[in-house]
Amino acid sequence: MKIGFFIENFTNIEFHKEPGAIVQSLNNIGHSAKVFCNSAESEANTHFAPQIISKKQSNDASFWRQQDIDYIIIYSWLSLRYTKIIKAASSVGIKIFLKLDSDGNLIYPEQPSYMKTRGLNDSLKEKLIYIIRLFQWFVVPKFISKIKIQQIELSEAILIESPQAKEILAQSLLYWKRKDLIEKIKVIEPPLKWIDANSNKENTILCIGRWSAKQKNTKVLIEILNKLDTDWQIKIIGESAKKVHSKINNTKLSITSINKLAHSEILKLYPSVKIIFVPSVWETFCLVAAEGLVAGCSVVAGPIAPLMHLTSKNSGIIAQDFSADLLLKALQEDINRWENNYYQPEKIANDWRAVLSPEVIAKKIINLMKES
Numbered sequence: 001m002k003i004g005f006f007i008e009n010f011t012n013i014e015f016h017k018e019p020g021a022i023v024q025s026l027n028n029i030g031h032s033a034k035v036f037c038n039s040a041e042s043e044a045n046t047h048f049a050p051q052i053i054s055k056k057q058s059n060d061a062s063f064w065r066q067q068d069i070d071y072i073i074i075y076s077w078l079s080l081r082y083t084k085i086i087k088a089a090s091s092v093g094i095k096i097f098l099k100l101d102s103d104g105n106l107i108y109p110e111q112p113s114y115m116k117t118r119g120l121n122d123s124l125k126e127k128l129i130y131i132i133r134l135f136q137w138f139v140v141p142k143f144i145s146k147i148k149i150q151q152i153e154l155s156e157a158i159l160i161e162s163p164q165a166k167e168i169l170a171q172s173l174l175y176w177k178r179k180d181l182i183e184k185i186k187v188i189e190p191p192l193k194w195i196d197a198n199s200n201k202e203n204t205i206l207c208i209g210r211w212s213a214k215q216k217n218t219k220v221l222i223e224i225l226n227k228l229d230t231d232w233q234i235k236i237i238g239e240s241a242k243k244v245h246s247k248i249n250n251t252k253l254s255i256t257s258i259n260k261l262a263h264s265e266i267l268k269l270y271p272s273v274k275i276i277f278v279p280s281v282w283e284t285f286c287l288v289a290a291e292g293l294v295a296g297c298s299v300v301a302g303p304i305a306p307l308m309h310l311t312s313k314n315s316g317i318i319a320q321d322f323s324a325d326l327l328l329k330a331l332q333e334d335i336n337r338w339e340n341n342y343y344q345p346e347k348i349a350n351d352w353r354a355v356l357s358p359e360v361i362a363k364k365i366i367n368l369m370k371e372s
Contacts, residue, residue, distance in 0.1 A: 001369060004072035004094070005033040006047045006058070006085065016263040017287055018190040019075060020100060023048055025191040025362035030321035034069055059084035065092040071369050073159075075099045078106045078148040085152050095372050096155040097365075101284045103305040104168030105161065107177055108145040111137055113282035113304070117214035145176070152181050156372040157363075159188045161285040162309035186368060189309075190285055192363035194294040194353070197271040199345045201296070203232040203338070205331070206273045208266065208288045209280070211240040217279040217302075222247045223324040224279065225255075230335055235269070237261050270295030274338050274345075277331060278307060281322050286310065293352040296345030302327060302333045315343075 003026060007019050014020060022048070026033045035050035038058065044050055057063045072089055076082040076098045090096050100106065106112045117135060136144050150234070151174075152158055160166050170182045209216040218240070225234060225248045236244055236257040245257035278290035278301040283289075285306045289299045299316035301307035311318055317337075321332035337343055 001031050001366065002068055002070045003031060003033040003369070004036060004067060004069035004089075006036045006072060007075040008038050010035070010037040010040040010048075010050055012041045012043045015041070015043040015047070018099070018285070020044065020047075021191045021193070021358065022073065022099075022361070022365070025358035026365065028358060029362045030367070031366055033073070034067070036067075058135070059088050061088040061091045064089045064094055067094075069094060071095045071097065071156075071372075073099055073365075075101065076151065077101055078151055078158075079198075080144065080147055083147055083151060085150050088316045095233035095369070097369070098151060098155045098158040100158055100160045100165075100169075102160060102165060102169075103162070103282065103284055104165030106169060107148050107172035107176070108137075108141040110168060110172050114215070116281050121212055121214065145172075149173070149176060149178060149181070152178075152184060157184050157186045157368055159186055161187070161189055161307045163187050164305035164308050167249065168305060169266045169292065188354055188364050188368075190287065190290065192287075192290055192294055192356040193267065193307060193358070194291065194349075195267050195271065197268075197295075197351070199271050199296045201274050201345055202272050203336075204235060204273045205232055205275045205277050205295070206235045206237070206269060206288075207277050207279075207293065208237045210238055210276075211236070211244050213239075214280050215280055217281050217322060218244060220322065220324045220327060221277075221279045224328045224331065225253060226250045227324070227328055228253065228331065230240070230275075230332075232335060235273070237266065237269075270297060273297050274343075275300060275331070275334055276316075278302070279327055280304070281324070283307065289316075290352070290356060294349055294356055296349040298343055298348065299333055300327070300331050310352075313348070315348045315352065 005023055023033050035048045036053055037050050040050045072094050103113055137146045143329045166187050173181050234253050234255045241257040241259050245255055270292050276289050276297050276299045278289055283306055289310050293315055299311050302319050302322040308318055317330045317334050319326045
């Protein structure tokens with residue numbers, strides 16, 4: 001099959017997340033995807049040899065007419081800036097598959113989850129972006145939503161990360177009386193890597209994230225860890241982890257913090273961990289939680305679509321809300337589960353490997369393309 005793959009910026013981070021995993025998965029089953037992007041960093045360049053194109057080219061139908069592809073996966077998030085490329089590629093007969101990387105809150109009357117926080121951080125740029133988003137979602141939301149629906153109309157299918165996210169998006173389409181488009185929503189989770197290792201699990205809770213980002217609910221994480229009554233080891237990994245550590249004065253806890261750790265090293269941590277704790281107020285999928293599951297960890301998180309999905313196989317606990325008290329209650333309950341031998345790590349790992357294996361996900365994508 002002649003498959004294209006477009007992502008605006010193929011960073012090293014994206015290489016280790018869904019975009020890189022999808023391309024690698026297709027390659028592994030013999031369906032190499034031709035990668036297009038406006039910019040690419042070292043790891044994508046080394047592994048995929050992407051074709052770097054300008055924004056003018058990506059929006060030009062004549063450019064796509066010259067490419068030897070029949071299908072293209074576009075990372076669009078239903079963002080308005082991808083409308084031109086979708087129109088250009090579809091106008092020359094290329095079949096469009098949109099990757100949403102979303103919890104389903106994309107179309108009016110649902111508000112995008114990123115509106116729950118005033119930007120990702122406190123920078124001036126993020127504040128300006130937030131003001132623009134306020135305008136979009138409180139002044140012209142219906143106009144914006146009509147363009148998003150047009151993107152769905154032009155596509156063969158849209159790929160979303162969880163059944164719960166599909167249901168949220170479906171409800172928005174019903175609001176617009178577009179029940180006909182719901183069948184285009186296909187649940188396809190990200191493919192995952194894992195390390196086959198003996199699950200010699202220790203009493204460890206792992207927290208991974210960009211703790212400078214508001215979506216990660218860092219203040220609540222600090223409050224929870226200051227109240228947590230346990231002798232379990234806590235590992236905090238990611239940007240600003242040491243800063244978080246410095247604000248925890250709970251002398252009962254044994255805490256390790258690392259600001260930066262290579263993805264290959266993070267994968268080695270999971271087999272010895274029992275709980276992945278995700279206090280975030282929104283996530284589009286949560287790769288960390290999924291990677292923990294395929295290593296036999298449980299997940300504790302707030303009530304957001306992808307995490308509800310990832311705890312659906314008796315593999316964790318969802319708190320009733322994002323408050324410190326209720327997230328702490330859920331975390332303590334999960335600790336009790338482990339201490340009472342409630343979980344079977346091998347079963348958790350096998351259940352989720354059957355869903356998230358690269359081969360399974362790649363075949364789902366290929367079968368979807370064959371049916372289009």
